[in-house]
Amino acid sequence: MKRLLTDQKDITRTTLENVQPARLEEGQARLRLESFALTANNVTYAAVGFQTGYWKFFPTGVDGQGLVPVWGVAEVVESRADALNPGTRLYGFYPLAEELVITPHADAQGMIVDAAPHRAELPAVYNRYSPVQPAPQRQEDLRALLQPLLATSYLLCDWLIDNDFFGAEQVIVGSASSKTGLGLCKFLAEPDTPRRHVVGLTSAGNVPFVERTSGCDQVLPYDRAEEIERRPSVFIDMAGNGRVKQAVHARLGDALKH
Template structure:
């Protein structure tokens, strides 16, 4: 079995290696990956692998090197679990590898949860696998590329709404060219009546792209932070760029009602917030926690249905802002991952590996 290992100390480095395939035990199924997406989200998994625990999902068996999780579709090639027949196709959280063994327990008619002991304490959303019936390869690609990212976008939107927008008159989205950032901007733009303006922050080379989506009321480059209106604001930081964060906090100071840390698309410029950072202390947003809260508020299934409807709604016009690029074979994942980790990606492109 082949797998892609990433250097945990230098996450731009990746290599294709071979590992022995494990024997299947009673209650387990073997899943052969068909396709998966690689985005800046996966680089964030690597950058926060020790802090949040993403390295724990799939053991590499090699000290200092880990397997980055990806979202994709796999087919059951071998089953010793009565609930999951051979040939079934499951969408979910996979290693950047050719196969995965899970111990599925049926949750609903089409949903399974991996009960493997090493995943018992990890968030349920990452341990859940959903049956894929019918559909095209293109639909698989779009789902792997957009569902996890736009699910986070929707949960951010729901969390902001749940907190009455923190009283903000403007919501500033850092790394607005990222798919999660763009998705949030689009969700924020949906209400007919809203008390806030949407400001997208992005690099100068991606400014035209963000403006063309029409998702923001204003688009600024990072060099223009000093022109931000000094009104009650919320900052949703997808980039994790310490210098950008400091400039924005310094510009807004007491006008900044909340500063949310979400992603690390600028992972190489990340640093913990300085003790003397003006304004509120940045707070990490963990999407599974908002899912947990809404399940308690509304009961099981409601927030999940809203997420599904939301990502499908936003992705309906994805052809206007997303070009799907398909690469053949696991070996191609090494180069794609390296390019994205090194900031060489085009915001219009969504990369899929087909095995």
């Protein structure tokens, strides 16, 4: 079984390693990874792996070496668990390796939860696997690329609604071309979402893409943030660019409600 080990102190250093497949115990299932997405998000998992606990999901047994998590689909190829039959395909959180052994439990929503002891204290959203049917490859690719952060987009929109947009008339979305930013813009543009003026900030090269796909009322490149209308606003920042944040604060002043 191949796996890609990453140096936890220097994530630019990796080693492709062959290891013996783990012996399957009673109550466990073996999943073989079919496909996965690799994006800047996965680099973040590695870069902040110690602070956020991402290195804990898939222990390697090798000091200083970790398995970077990815989102994708795997097939159950062997099972000694009542909750999973061979041939079942599961979408979820996997290591950069050819296979993963889990301790599957079925929950009330029809999801599969990895009940392995080392994952018990980790965030539940990463321990749940969704049974999926075979689909065209493009659909499989889009699911792996977009679904992990679509939930974040939805929760941000829901949080804004729950807080009545903090009294804002305008929502400014930084890095509106990112997956989370684009998803948030799309949710804000839904007919049943309380109407607010939505401004997308992005790099100059991505302005046409965001204008075409996001549903924003206005799209501006970062270097034109001073053109944002001065009205009660909330700023959702995906990029962490200090210069852009400073420009937004300078432009809006007390009109920036949150």
